[in-house]
Amino acid sequence: MARYTGPTTKISRRFGVALFGSSKALERRNFPPGQHGLRAGRKKKSDYSVALGEKQKLRFQYGVLEKQFRGYYEEAARRRGVTGEILLQLLELRLDNVCYRLGFGNSRQAARQLVNHGHVLVNGKRVDIASYSVKPGDKIKVGAKPSSQQLALRMIDLTQSAPLVDWLTLDKEGLEGTVSRIPDRADIDPLVNEQLIVELYSR
Template structure:
């Protein structure tokens, strides 16, 4: 699968909004978007007006960059969401939220989704007692996600945990600090999305 290897901050500048792709750094003055809040290759204040199609495309790309997935994966998720009864846009966001790498990030064990993806790939997490190294693995209600023995000794993970007084996962996840386990209590819903997104624009983009 193709992977974006250019500077992540260029994605934020291109979209005209912070995507928080680099974790805590995005909250500091070192953030490139704070220094240069205009598109790459353009001078300050020269951002051009977008057509309706351009607005829809930008919204699609923004969400794709946030979750760090390929164009093919993104399209497949939308096709699947369109087949599920209910509101397509909300179904689509729900599928993205249920990815294992996103659950690890939402749980607060990783600073960013890209870090969470790497941790999953390196076999640092188990789902219902079995090691899972597939970032796109879909969790279900009742699933328990926990660190492996190797994961508990991982330097980066230990630093993140030690820096935080307590982990504050979203309400659809329950954290048991004694076992350091996350349990999926329910399906994530629209109110659990903590970034600005107009999923209706994505639905319009794929409906053409």
């Protein structure tokens, strides 16, 4: 499936949050890109515009295209519980995101590439689909090939200062992680108001 491959700093500056991990662009220029960027924040946004912006932020944060994102929303709406929280859980349990949370990638894009290139095993079987949904009890491990091990170790070194989330456990020496449970909203700490996204799709 196609994915966004354009400039990431522009997207982060457009929404005013570090959607792709690095906040350097926002530190230098904390206003939207373009020749009218400095004046863009003065215009009052409609409720629809705000809700649309929240959806776009979440899409870009997890690297999901529109059709796939709608699929996640529809699945969340079908399940019992709070739709917005379930939507966040579905996105958080993507294999590429879990690899990112484990430190196997210093960004979600890097973790996705690790998965797509066949470096990751789930319960002992190679999985090269970034959107694969993991479940509690699943074991995610880096393959035994030297190239896979070297790549993962380099990423672990880059991400060692980042704290591990509570719903995952990690064996750094074995380059293996386990999904302990489904994350709560407090574990995810999203950059968006997911309720606005639910209201947007409910119109």
